[in-house]
Amino acid sequence: MTNAISIGLDFGSDSVRALAVDCSSGTELATEVVYYPRWKQGQYCVPLKNQFRQHPLDFIESFTKAIQSVVQQLGSAADHVISIGVDATGSSPAPINEKGQVLALLPEFADNPNAMFILWKDHTAIEEAEAINKLCEQPQHSEYLKGCGGVYSSEWFWSKILHIFKQDEAVKKAAASWIECSDWVPALLSGTTAPQDIKRSRCAAGHKCLWNEHWNGLPSYEFFKDLDPSLVEELPYPLFTDTYTAEVPVGTLTAEWAEKLGLSEKVVIAGGGIDSHIGAVGAAAKPYSLVKVIGTSTCDMLTAEKELVTDRFIKGICGQVNGSVVPGYIGFEAGQSAFGDIFAWYQRLLSWPLQQLKKHISDPQELEQAEKTLLNDLAQEWFTHIDLNHLPIALDWFNGRRTPYANQRMKGTITGMTLASDAPTLFGSLVVATACGARAIMECFIEQDIPIHTVMAIGGIAKKSPVIMQVCADVMNRPIEISESDQCCALGGAIFGAVAAGLYKNVTEAQQHMASPIAQTMTPDLQRAKEYEAIYTQYLKWSEICEPQYNR
Numbered sequence: 097m098t099n100a101i102s103i104g105l106d107f108g109s110d111s112v113r114a115l116a117v118d119c120s121s122g123t124e125l126a127t128e129v130v131y132y133p134r135w136k137q138g139q140y141c142v143p144l145k146n147q148f149r150q151h152p153l154d155f156i157e158s159f160t161k162a163i164q165s166v167v168q169q170l171g172s173a174a175d176h177v178i179s180i181g182v183d184a185t186g187s188s189p190a191p192i193n194e195k196g197q198v199l200a201l202l203p204e205f206a207d208n209p210n211a212m213f214i215l216w217k218d219h220t221a222i223e224e225a226e227a228i229n230k231l232c233e234q235p236q237h238s239e240y241l242k243g244c245g246g247v248y249s250s251e252w253f254w255s256k257i258l259h260i261f262k263q264d265e266a267v268k269k270a271a272a273s274w275i276e277c278s279d280w281v282p283a284l285l286s287g288t289t290a291p292q293d294i295k296r297s298r299c300a301a302g303h304k305c306l307w308n309e310h311w312n313g314l315p316s317y318e319f320f321k322d323l324d325p326s327l328v329e330e331l332p333y334p335l336f337t338d339t340y341t342a343e344v345p346v347g348t349l350t351a352e353w354a355e356k357l358g359l360s361e362k363v364v365i366a367g368g369g370i371d372s373h374i375g376a377v378g379a380a381a382k383p384y385s386l387v388k389v390i391g392t393s394t395c396d397m398l399t400a401e402k403e404l405v406t407d408r409f410i411k412g413i414c415g416q417v418n419g420s421v422v423p424g425y426i427g428f429e430a431g432q433s434a435f436g437d438i439f440a441w442y443q444r445l446l447s448w449p450l451q452q453l454k455k456h457i458s459d460p461q462e463l464e465q466a467e468k469t470l471l472n473d474l475a476q477e478w479f480t481h482i483d484l485n486h487l488p489i490a491l492d493w494f495n496g497r498r499t500p501y502a503n504q505r506m507k508g509t510i511t512g513m514t515l516a517s518d519a520p521t522l523f524g525s526l527v528v529a530t531a532c533g534a535r536a537i538m539e540c541f542i543e544q545d546i547p548i549h550t551v552m553a554i555g556g557i558a559k560k561s562p563v564i565m566q567v568c569a570d571v572m573n574r575p576i577e578i579s580e581s582d583q584c585c586a587l588g589g590a591i592f593g594a595v596a597a598g599l600y601k602n603v604t605e606a607q608q609h610m611a612s613p614i615a616q617t618m619t620p621d622l623q624r625a626k627e628y629e630a631i632y633t634q635y636l637k638w639s640e641i642c643e644p645q646y647n648r
């Protein structure tokens with residue numbers, strides 16, 4: 097007999113992943129990955145300006161293909177699909193009209209990057225984030241930053257809206273509201289996109305939009321008016337009031353989507369959530385497990401009991417919200433703005449001569465293969481001849497700093513190079529820098545009396561690079577548990593779907609049946625851990641020295 101099936105839909109930075117999961121056993125039955133076509137060609141992005149925009153059609157076309165493929169793989173078992181749970185990157189907001197259409201879906205805005213989703217890593221709104229932080233220095237607005245670690249980021253909702261309002265009069269006039277990608281997809285699938293119908297997720301609203309129970313929702317009217325009057329003149333105030341945790345259904349599949357996807361109209365659509373939060377649930381996170389989602393960037397998720405947190409706000413992290421990861425617990429988020437992106441940068445740098453060579457040879461296949469294995473080859477070579485006494489010290493702020501104490505003006509630094517610093521050594525120094533950044537996040541929680549009992553890792557790098565994971569374990573001096581599933585975020589989406597459909601009474605119960613087991617535990621090497629203590633101290637010293645240089 098076929099058991100009930102839930103589909104998790106995970107919108108990453110480059111691709112969307114659909115995963116069909118058996119709700120009784122957690123068995124992953126079918127999966128598909130589809131890369132966003134326009135994004136892949138670099139359309140609407142200007143990396144030099146840190147502008148990263150994503151067209152809504154990229155998402156619609158890609159998730160349609162991904163679900164259709166999963167449904168085809170399931171065959172007749174597709175009749176047992178009961179739910180879809182969605183997660184996406186965030187803060188990745190877009191302007192919508194009064195029907196809930198993202199403006200870039202209208203002919204007059206079709207090629208306007210300001211009318212699209214503004215991807216989390218778009219840092220065009222640094223000045224606007226600074227304006228928000230400045231405004232919060234005023235006593236009447238001072239509490240609003242408490243829920244986000246004390247600093248509002250240019251990666252987040254209001255910074256981005258304010259930036260677009262300043263840049264683009266037409267978008268400002270046409271936008272009836274703004275929506276996070278993780279809220280928009282469930283709304284689209286369930287036909288609830290009109291601003292008054294959208295069920296905003298606790299997760300995105302709390303971590304990115306300054307929504308908090310402590311001040312009964314969004315900041316005051318005066319806050320937005322003082323920030324920029326157009327925020328209350330052009331948009332309704334408040335933009336929204338209620339928020340919902342992701343196990344609350346937003347509706348069922350519309351007839352149109354049911355037909356297009358080959359699923360029943362009875363399929364329940366769970367509330368959306370941010371990828372890393374939902375991923376932590378897929379990884380079977382328990383209270384006080386620090387779940388590191390390690391990919392392009394890192395998101396570090398932690399849950400704690402309300403009784404332990406009491407009325408405290410933890411400083412220097414990216415956010416703390418009641419119910420954002422697991423309903424009933426305080427969810428914390430921290431992270432690094434670049435992790436895998438730093439290695440991708442180094443790969444591009446070293447591949448430049450290969451790219452030139454490719455133009456002059458008839459069969460570039462071997463070179464392409466060399467490029468593919470470059471990162472693991474560098475890691476292996478460095479680790480085999482590891483010499484921590486002669487390691488250049490690097491800072492991992494290549495895309496700004498998210499935690500501790502967000503500051504997107506920070507930049508990457510490499511110090512202490514000599515004529516002996518070869519390519520694998522420099523790669524090693526970048527790996528150690530990212531691991532030191534990871535340790536700084538852990539220390540930030542512990543110093544503020546939020547204990548960390550276990551460290552877990554999910555995401556691309558957790559599975560793809562044993563060397564990098566070993567270095568993280570050594571530098572953090574903690575065992576790191578690596579989840580078996582390659583798709584913890586999509587799996588988490590499927591878990592929320594199963595609860596939304598009423599199959600389980602809560603997330604914890606659903607996790608017991610469906611969450612990923614641990615594949616492997618990386619244990620710290622005692623000798624290296626000792627040597628890394630000294631390196632971590634140097635990392636902190638260089639951080640102190642460099643910060644004022646970039647802070648202008």
Ligand SMILES: Nc1ncnc2c1ncn2[C@@H]1O[C@H](COP(=O)(O)OP(=O)(O)O)[C@@H](O)[C@H]1O
Pocket residue numbers: 108109110111390391392393435436437438439440471472555556557560561564
């Ligand atoms: N073997 C590797 N060593 C180091 N970095 C890697 C390796 N494989 C992939 N990466 C980096 O990991 C990132 C992709 O992570 P992944 O979790 O798969 O995607 P996403 O972050 O989009 O969800 C890219 O930045 C890539 O450069």
Ligand SMILES: O=C(CO)[C@H](O)[C@H](O)COP(=O)(O)O
Pocket residue numbers: 108109110184185186187216370371372390391392393394395429
């Ligand atoms: O900032 C985020 C969560 O708050 C992003 O969603 C996240 O960093 C995207 O990451 P990736 O593409 O590395 O999975």
